[in-house]
Amino acid sequence: MSMLDRKLARDVARLWAQVLAIALVMACGVATIVIAVGAYRSLEETRSVFYDRYRFANVFAAATRAPLHLKERLTSLRGVSGIELRVVRPVLLDIIGMAEPATGVAVSIPDRGEPAVNRLYLRTGRLPEPGRAGEVAVTEPFAAAHGMQPGSRFDAILNGRRMTLTVAAIVLSPEYIYAMGPGDMVPDQRRFGVFFMLRSSMEGLFDMKGAFNDVAIRTQRGVETAAVIDAVDAILKPFGGTGAHERADQMSHAFLDNELTQLRGMAMVIPPVFLFVAAFLVNMILSRLIALEREQIGLLKAIGYGPMTIAWHYAKLTLAIGAIGVVIGAAAGNWTGRAMTRLYGEFFSFPFLVFRQSLDLYAIAAGATALAALAGAARAIFSVVALPAAVAMQPPAPTRYRSLLSGKGGRLKMFSQLTIMALRHLVRWPVRTLLTAIGTSLSVALLVTALFSTDSIDFMIDAVFFRAERQDATLSFAQGLSPRALQAVAAMPGVMRAEPYRATAAVLRNGTRSRRLAIIGVAPGSRLSRVLDVDLRAVEPPEAGLLVSDYAAELLGLRIGDRAEVELLEQAGRVVFVPITAIVRSYVGLTVYMSADALDRLLADGPRLSGVRVAADPARTNELYAAVKQTPAVASIALQNVSRRRFRETIETNMSMMMTTYMVLAVIITIGVIYNSARIQLSERARELASLRVLGFTRAEVSSVLLIELGAVVALAQPLGWLFGYLFSWLVVVGFATDLFRIPFVINPSTFAIASLVVLATAALSALIVRRRVDRLDLISVLKTRE
Numbered sequence: 001m002s003m004l005d006r007k008l009a010r011d012v013a014r015l016w017a018q019v020l021a022i023a024l025v026m027a028c029g030v031a032t033i034v035i036a037v038g039a040y041r042s043l044e045e046t047r048s049v050f051y052d053r054y055r056f057a058n059v060f061a062a063a064t065r066a067p068l069h070l071k072e073r074l075t076s077l078r079g080v081s082g083i084e085l086r087v088v089r090p091v092l093l094d095i096i097g098m099a100e101p102a103t104g105v106a107v108s109i110p111d112r113g114e115p116a117v118n119r120l121y122l123r124t125g126r127l128p129e130p131g132r133a134g135e136v137a138v139t140e141p142f143a144a145a146h147g148m149q150p151g152s153r154f155d156a157i158l159n160g161r162r163m164t165l166t167v168a169a170i171v172l173s174p175e176y177i178y179a180m181g182p183g184d185m186v187p188d189q190r191r192f193g194v195f196f197m198l199r200s201s202m203e204g205l206f207d208m209k210g211a212f213n214d215v216a217i218r219t220q221r222g223v224e225t226a227a228v229i230d231a232v233d234a235i236l237k238p239f240g241g242t243g244a245h246e247r248a249d250q251m252s253h254a255f256l257d258n259e260l261t262q263l264r265g266m267a268m269v270i271p272p273v274f275l276f277v278a279a280f281l282v283n284m285i286l287s288r289l290i291a292l293e294r295e296q297i298g299l300l301k302a303i304g305y306g307p308m309t310i311a312w313h314y315a316k317l318t319l320a321i322g323a324i325g326v327v328i329g330a331a332a333g334n335w336t337g338r339a340m341t342r343l344y345g346e347f348f349s350f351p352f353l354v355f356r357q358s359l360d361l362y363a364i365a366a367g368a369t370a371l372a373a374l375a376g377a378a379r380a381i382f383s384v385v386a387l388p389a390a391v392a393m394q395p396p397a398p399t400r401y402r403s404l405l406s407g408k409g410g411r412l413k414m415f416s417q418l419t420i421m422a423l424r425h426l427v428r429w430p431v432r433t434l435l436t437a438i439g440t441s442l443s444v445a446l447l448v449t450a451l452f453s454t455d456s457i458d459f460m461i462d463a464v465f466f467r468a469e470r471q472d473a474t475l476s477f478a479q480g481l482s483p484r485a486l487q488a489v490a491a492m493p494g495v496m497r498a499e500p501y502r503a504t505a506a507v508l509r510n511g512t513r514s515r516r517l518a519i520i521g522v523a524p525g526s527r528l529s530r531v532l533d534v535d536l537r538a539v540e541p542p543e544a545g546l547l548v549s550d551y552a553a554e555l556l557g558l559r560i561g562d563r564a565e566v567e568l569l570e571q572a573g574r575v576v577f578v579p580i581t582a583i584v585r586s587y588v589g590l591t592v593y594m595s596a597d598a599l600d601r602l603l604a605d606g607p608r609l610s611g612v613r614v615a616a617d618p619a620r621t622n623e624l625y626a627a628v629k630q631t632p633a634v635a636s637i638a639l640q641n642v643s644r645r646r647f648r649e650t651i652e653t654n655m656s657m658m659m660t661t662y663m664v665l666a667v668i669i670t671i672g673v674i675y676n677s678a679r680i681q682l683s684e685r686a687r688e689l690a691s692l693r694v695l696g697f698t699r700a701e702v703s704s705v706l707l708i709e710l711g712a713v714v715a716l717a718q719p720l721g722w723l724f725g726y727l728f729s730w731l732v733v734v735g736f737a738t739d740l741f742r743i744p745f746v747i748n749p750s751t752f753a754i755a756s757l758v759v760l761a762t763a764a765l766s767a768l769i770v771r772r773r774v775d776r777l778d779l780i781s782v783l784k785t786r787e
Contacts, residue, residue: 004305004313012320015285018676022281023325025672026369028665029274030329031336033365036267038337041356043260043344047177050350054119055082056174057216058225058247061232062088064240065211074215077231079223082116085212087202090182090478090635092628093193094155094162095146099622101629102191103181103636104156107214108199109137117218118175120196121351125150125169128198135198137169139176141349142193156195158205159478160632171196175216177348178255183474183638185464185588185741186650187347191642233573242505243569245516251740256348258738265735269728273446275368277439277669278325279376281676282318284432286380288680290314297384298393307385314381315374322373326366333365336661343657418692418701422708425685437716439673440759443666444721447755449728450662452747456733457651459746460587463536465644468586471499471528471613472621475628478635480608485633489612492627494620499528502599503610508548508592509565510556515739517552517590519566521599528613531593532585545581547593551742553583555590571603578602587742663758670762678710678770689774703774707767714763718756725755 012019050056068085075083086108093102109115111130120127120137128135138148146154152167173194181192203209215236219228225246232244247253290297300310334357341355426433475489483500490498502521507514522531522541530538531547541547546566548558558564563577584593600607616624628634682689685705692702726747733745 004309005316008313008317008320011289011317015289018285018679019321019324021672021675022278022285022321023328024668025274025281026278026322026325026373027329027332028668029271029278029372030326030365030369031333032270032274033267033368034330034333034361035337035340036263036270037361037364038333038356039340039344040260040263040267041358041361042337042341042353043256043263043348045356046350046353047256050121050174050177054121054174055115055117055218056247057082057084057117058219059217059228059232059244060247060250061215061217061229061236061244062242063213063215063236065208065213066215066236066239066241068210068212070235070239073235074217074232077217077228079219079228080217081220082218084110084115084117084216086214086216087199087206087208087212088214089159089202089206090476092157092634092636094157094629096154097146098190100191100625100639100642101637102193103638104142104193104195106136106156106158106202107194107196108202109196111198111200117216118173120169121172123170123172123351125167127171128168128196128201130198130200132166132168133201134163134165135168136165136195137171138167139179139194139349140170140172141179141187141189142195143167143170145189145193157629157632157634159207161205163205165195172349172351175250176252177350178252179349180251180255181638182476182636183640184643185647188642188646191639237572240570240572243507243516243567243573249516254738254740258736258740259344259348262736269731271368273442274665274669275372277442277673278369279372280435280439281672282321282373282376283380284676284680286314286318286377287383288683289317290380290384292683294387295393297387298389298391301387301389302393311381311385314384315377318373318377318381319370322366322369326362326369329365329369330362339657343654418697418705419708421688422705423712425681425709426712433713433716436673436677436713437720440670440714440717440763441720441724443669443673443759443762444718444755445724445728446662446666446669447758448722448725448747448751449732450659451751451754452725452729453732453743454659455746455748455751456743459744461644461648463532463585463744464587465640467530467536467538468532469529469613469640470615472616472640473624474611474613474638474640475634476611476636476638477609477633480610481633483607483609485609486612488631489614492614492631493623494617495614495624496617497528497615499523499526499613500596500609501529501611501613502596502608504571504599504603505569506592507567507569508552508556509567510558510562513556515552515555515590516569517592519546519592519594519599521596522593523596528615534583534585536585539582539584541593541595541598542581543595544598545579545594547582547584548580549586549591550583551586551737551739552590552592553580555739559583566602568603571605576602587744589741590739666755666758667762670759671766674710674714674763674766675769677713678706678767679773681706681709682770682773699775703771706774707771710763710767714760717759721755721759722752725752 071083071085074080088108089106091104091106093104095102109120109127123140127137148167148170150167150169153164155162155164176194178187179192179194180187184192215232217228217232219225229244229246233241248257297310301307338355341353345353477485480502486498486500489495500523503518505516506519507516522529524540531541533539534550539547546564553559556564558580560580560583562580564580566576566578568574568576594602628637689702689705693699729747730745733743736743
C-alpha cells in the first residue's frame, strides 16, 4: 500500500461519521434507483412474457349479438394473427359465508383446445371438460379469498337462473391481471371474481347459440391497430357493435401501465434529489479537508508528487465514500424492492413475479453515484491541481470581514455579540449558506410530498363517497329496462330511496381529439348521486346539453358553449352534435352527464334504465341482499360502503409504507446536511470558540454561536421546503393523472407543520451531537494551531 493510500485509509477512519452521513445520503439515491428501476423491470418483463406466452389480445370489441360466421371475415383482416369469439356476461355470485352478493364475469372458452388468444395459465386442477355440467375455471385471487380448491362449489345467478358451479381449475388470465369490480376503486378479491365456462354451456344459459357478444383479436407485430379497429367496427356495426378499442383502453392493462409510468417517474425524479445533496456534501467536506491539509499538499508537491497524483488521491477519497453509499444503497434497495414486489403481487395476478436484479442495474446506480460525487468534488480537486507548492506551504490569508449592515450599527444592538458572530459567518459564505438551506429544505419537501397524499385522499373520499355518490348500493341491469323496474327495486326490503340512471357508451370528439367514455343520464331531483361543479356544489343537469368532467374537457379542449361531436356506440355509431353547458368536477374515470330525459331524446329509443341507486336501511341490508340474489334482471351490485372501506384500507397500507420510506429518507438528508455543516463550521471556528472559552464564556454561550448559525439555516430552509414540497406535490398530481382516476391537489396547513417539526427535531438532534464536541474542545491543542 502506497503512502497516499495509507493516508486515504486514515482519513476515512478519522472522518468516519461525516463519511457515513454522506454515504447514507448517496445510499438513498442508489436505493431509489434500484427499487424503481428494478420494480419497473420486474413488472414490465413479467407482463411482456405473460402477454406473449399466453397470447394477450391487442384489440377488443363488443356487440349485442353477432353471428359466428363473421369469424371468417374478422380473421381475414390484414394483420390479424389470432381471434377468439366469446360470450362474456356479468353475473351475481352467492358465496357461502357472504351475506352480500359478489359480482363476477363469466367468460366462454372453447370446448376443444385452448383459446386462440387470452389463454389461461393453469395453476391447479384441469380445465372444464365437455359433458361435465357446471364446471368452471376460477381466477386465483377470487379462489384464494374464499379458500376454493378444485372440487369446491358456489352458486351463481346466470341470466336469471340459479346454478351451482363446480371449480375444476384455478387459473390466471392476462386479461385480468388487475381485476376490479363495478363501482370499486381498488381490487376486492372477495367480492369480484372471473370464471371461465365452456362455450357450449354458456350458449344455452345466455341464449347465444351460434352467436357471440365479445371478440378478442391479436395482431401481428408492427401492424397499425387503428386500421384493424376501423374494420372491426364496420363488421360489427349492424349487430350492435359498441366500438372496438385497443389494448391501452383495456382496464387491467391500463392500471398496470399506469403503475409502470409512476415507477418511471420515481426513477427520474427522486434519485437526482439525493445525488444533488450528496454532491453538495462532498464538496463541503472535501473543500474543508483540502483547506486543513493545505500545508501537507504543499509538502507532497515539494517532495515530488505531481498535481494529478494528489488530485487522484482526493478523487479516490470521493469514490471511497461513494462506494460505501453504493454498498449500503444496493442492499437496502434490494431488500425494499423485494418487499415492494411482494406488495405488487397482492394487486397484480401474475403466474410469478420476482424482483428483477441484474448487474447493469447496480452498475447504473454506482455510475450515477460516482459521477455525482466527482461532480461535487471537482472544484475542490481542481484547487489542489492549481495550488503552487510554495503558496500551499504558507498559511492562507485571513478571512476579511466587513460590517454586516452599513451605517452606525445601531440596528444590530438588539443582537448579542455572539449572535452577530454567528450571522456574520453566514453572510460571509452566502453560497454555502444557501446550498445548506436548500439541502435541508429538500427534507421538508419530501415529507410534504408524502404527507399531502393523505390530505388529497381524504378529500377525494369525501368528494366521491359523501358528496357525489351517496347511495348505499348501485344495482346494474343486464340490459336496459323500462321505468317500471324502478318501482320493483323501490319495493325491495330495506330500500328507503331509489333513483334511476341511464348510461350509454359514446365517443366524444372535438376536432382531432377523441375519448371513449360513458354518458350518464341523471334523473331530475336526484339526491343520492349528484353532479358537482368545480367548486364541489351540487348542480342540476339542464334540459339539454352535456356536463363534461374537468379532466375530460381538458383532454378534449372543450369549453362551455362548444358543440361536441358525440358518436353513440350503442346506436350503430350514429353521430350527433351536442352543446357543452357546464364543466363539472370528477376524480374517477372520464364522466359526462346529461339530463335523463335529454339522454332519452338523444338515443331516441324511449325511456330506459341501466340501473338504480338505492339508500338502504342498515338494519335490513341482509334482506335486501337476499332479494337482489333472487332478481334475475340484476347483473351486478356495487356497495359504496364496502368499496369505500376497501379503498381506504388499501390506501392506508400503501401510504404507511410510503410514509415510512419518505420519513427515513428525509431524516437521512437532514442528518447528512446538518451534521456535516455543523462539523465543518466547528472545524473552521474551533480556534474562535476556544478563545471565547479562555475569555470566560460558558460552554452554553460558546455553543450558542454554532447553534444560532445552524438554527438560522434550518429556519431559512422551512419556507423553501414548503415551496419545493408544494411544487413536488403538484408534479405528483399532474404526473399521476390518468383517464382512470385523478388525485385532487389538497395540502392542509398541518402537513407543512408536521414536515417542519420532523426536520426541526432531526436537525436539533444532529446539532446536539456536534455540541458535545464543542463542550469537549481541547483548548490547549486548538489554540496551538497556526494563525
